[in-house]
Amino acid sequence: MPDNLYAGFDLGGTQLKYGLINASGRIIFKGQAPxxxxxxxxxNLIQKTWVELDRRYPRRIKSAGFxxxxxxxxxxxxxxQSPNYPALNNFPLFPALKxxxxxxxxxxxxxxxxxYGEYLFGSGRNVHSLVFLTVGTGLGxxxxxxxxxxxxxxxxxxELGHITVNPEGLKCGCGNIGCLETEVSAPALVRNYxxxxxxxxxxxARDIYLRARAGDENAKKSFDRxxxxxxxxxxxxxxxxxPEKIVIxxxxxxxxxxxxxxxxxxxxxxxxxxxxxxCRIQKASLGNDAGLMGAAAWAWHxxxxxxxxx
Ligand SMILES: [Zn+2]
Numbered sequence: 001m002p003d004n005l006y007a008g009f010d011l012g013g014t015q016l017k018y019g020l021i022n023a024s025g026r027i028i029f030k031g032q033a034p035x036x037x038x039x040x041x042x043x044n045l046i047q048k049t050w051v052e053l054d055r056r057y058p059r060r061i062k063s064a065g066f067x068x069x070x071x072x073x074x075x076x077x078x079x080x081q082s083p084n085y086p087a088l089n090n091f092p093l094f095p096a097l098k099x100x101x102x103x104x105x106x107x108x109x110x111x112x113x114x115x116y117g118e119y120l121f122g123s124g125r126n127v128h129s130l131v132f133l134t135v136g137t138g139l140g141x142x143x144x145x146x147x148x149x150x151x152x153x154x155x156x157x158x159e160l161g162h163i164t165v166n167p168e169g170l171k172c173g174c175g176n177i178g179c180l181e182t183e184v185s186a187p188a189l190v191r192n193y194x195x196x197x198x199x200x201x202x203x204x205a206r207d208i209y210l211r212a213r214a215g216d217e218n219a220k221k222s223f224d225r226x227x228x229x230x231x232x233x234x235x236x237x238x239x240x241x242x243p244e245k246i247v248i249x250x251x252x253x254x255x256x257x258x259x260x261x262x263x264x265x266x267x268x269x270x271x272x273x274x275x276x277x278x279c280r281i282q283k284a285s286l287g288n289d290a291g292l293m294g295a296a297a298w299a300w301h302x303x304x305x306x307x308x309x310x
Contacts, residue, residue, distance in 0.1 A: 003022045003028075003060070004022070004023060004060060005020040005022055005057055005061045005062065006021050006023075006061070006064075006065070006299060006300040007050070007061050007063070007064040007065070008020075008113075008298075008299070009049070009066045009067065009292065009295055010067045010113070010114070010292045010294075010295055011035060011042070011069060012035065012084075012110060012291070013084040013137030013138060014034065014035055014136075014137055015033070016032060016035050016036075016042075016046075017031075017291060018049050018292055019031065019292045019293070020053060020061065020296070021297065025121045025293065027293065029053070029056065029057075030292065031049070032288075033049070039088065042087065043100065046097075046100060047100040050100060050101055061103060062104075062303065063103055063105065063296075063299040063300050063302075064105040064106075064299055065105065065106050065113065065294075065295030065297070065298045065299030066093075066105065066295055067107075067108060067109065067110035067113035067114065067291050067295040067298075068082070068088055068093070068107065068108075068109065068110055069082050069084050069085045069088070069110050069138070069140070070082025070083070070084075070088050070089070070109065071155075071159070072107060072108055072112075072155050073156070074154055074155035075154055075155075077094045077107065078092060078093055079091065081174065083138065083173025083174045083181070084137055084138045084173060086173075104303045106302040106303075106308050109142070109155070110140060111134050111141050111158065112142035112143075112151070112158055113142070113294035114134055115130065115131075115141070115142025115143065115149065115158070115290075115294065116142065116144070116149050117292075117293040117295075117297065118130070118132050118249065118285070120294070121286060121297075122247070122284060122285040122293075123285040124245060127144070128144075128145075128147060128244055129144060129145050129241065129242075129243045129244045130143070130144040130246075131144075131243045131246045132144070132246075132248075132284070133247070133248045134250035134252075134290075135184055135185060135250040135251070135252030135259070136251040136252055137251075138181045138185050140161055140250070141158050141159065141160035143157060143158040160233055160237065161180050161181040162179045162180070163179065163236070164176060164179060165229045166182070170182045180229060180233045183225075183226065183230075184226045184230045184252075186252060189208055189223070190204065190205060190208065192221070193222040196218040196221050196222060197218045205251070205252065205255075209254065209258060212255070223255065226263075227259055227261065228266050230267075231262065231263045231264070231265065231266020231269070232266060232267075234246060234263065234267035234281065235267045235270025236270070238267060238272075239271055239272055242279070243279055244279065245281075245282070246279060247282060247285075248260065248281070248282070249283070249284025250284075260281070263281070267281065
């Protein structure tokens with residue numbers, strides 16, 4: 001008797017990642033494609049991907065989970081607002097998914113589901129309270145409290161990316177000024193470097209990492225500035241929640257200590273000492289797979305609890 005499989009889809013600002021896990025949480029298959037800019041192409045891509053998965057593993061896929069970038073309303077079953085993927089704003093997701101996905105499905109914010117993935121299968125295993133952050137195109141986060149994904153009253157909990165860390169800062173995609181996401185993300189790192197170097201060259205976050213490694217002071221200062229603001233946010237989180245672990249993932253963490261070092265130092269300066277001493281801040285362990293694994297497990301667990309969209 002072949003294993004049952006559970007599908008997970010993770011839509012970020014740049015890539016749609018998808019895959020199948022089995023009941024032991026092992027990835028059986030995975031793939032990715034660039035995120036289409038408009039909603040019709042996105043739904044077509046999801047449908048095409050589903051057909052491909054179902055053809056590979058006929059009748060074995062029992063549920064599908066979807067992590068979307070944006071503020072997901074549990075009540076309305078829509079993304080109310082997506083600062084990094086505006087095509088999703090208020091789009092009637094459930095009716096559209098129902099048409100193309102023939103198995104029970106569940107939806108949530110992408111970072112919440114990545115937090116769930118790290119909690120079940122990654123750096124957050126065996127932890128009771130976990131704060132997860134992902135630094136990439138934007139800054140997503142999710143919160144596990146006493147072993148449960150903390151959703152808040154309507155699903156919008158865990159949005160650390162949109163707390164104010166710089167009251168005089170830049171306008172954020174959410175409409176607020178000086179959100180953590182405006183200071184800690186790939187575009188923020190690039191902006192820092194341009195400011196410090198005074199040059200307006202074409203540049204990606206990865207180039208700044210390579211330059212930091214090669215001894216470029218402006219690159220190092222660019223990471224320090226991101227770490228400063230991230231450390232302020234983590235100081236708040238530590239004082240408020242006294243979490244057992246804070247796990248940071250996403251493309252930004254490929255830079256490792258360049259971001260993590262100044263972040264830890266600032267969090268230590270800001271947080272109350274006994275709380276900081278009991279909280280471990282470390283790198284996520286699932287990399288790009290956290291989102292799709294968490295999405296797959298979320299839908300599967302919602303199915304078991306009788307809470308899926310079908
Ligand atoms: Zn914001």
